[in-house]
Amino acid sequence: MIIKLDHISYACINFDDEVKSWLSRGYKAKFVEKRVKNPGIKRGLMSRFSSRHDLAFLEGKHFNVELIDHGHVISGEQFLQPLSQMRTAMPIFNMQARNIAKSVFFWQSFGFRLNKITGSLSLADPVSQKKTIINLVKASGKQDFFLDGAGANCLSFVSSSVENERNFLKSRGFKVTVVEKLKLNKKNLNIFFVRGPSGELAEVFSIGK
16 A cells, blocks of 8 residues: 655756755755665666665655766656745646556556546645645657656655555556665665556655564
């Protein structure tokens, strides 16, 4: 079961300067780790796999960000673009989708609800009830999005059981990786990635023992 949307992943270069930039905008660093081993399940989800990366988890008023520096980024159409810029009571994003209807089905699998009037998707935080709003935008290209694509490129969700979540998403016809274990911020994590029918990327993780 998906518990909540935990953060967005944001690929960058010039890691230290990027962290300072986000901190200057009011974000707080929960932890920063450098030369972290990159999970092997990211192969195929990156244009060029990097064995190590720098990572900072930043907590914001409206959404959390995981800054990742793989040592490179690829340019192109940005998968996810924040619109609220901390001016509204909720985070609002534009998201690229090759097929709007298929993308709606994909994100509904994570608990998002469709507003049939506006066409937007929303997901409420289970504690604060604050909603994350996504506006799907028709992508101009047909290419997939990648984890080393510059800017916001992936939504990350916490699940009560990654194995059950993986089986559910696989049963819906989505491409899922195997589950991999890793240690981050002194916590044992179980994670996998899923690619949607419009090239979307999502990460699902749970905290292990």
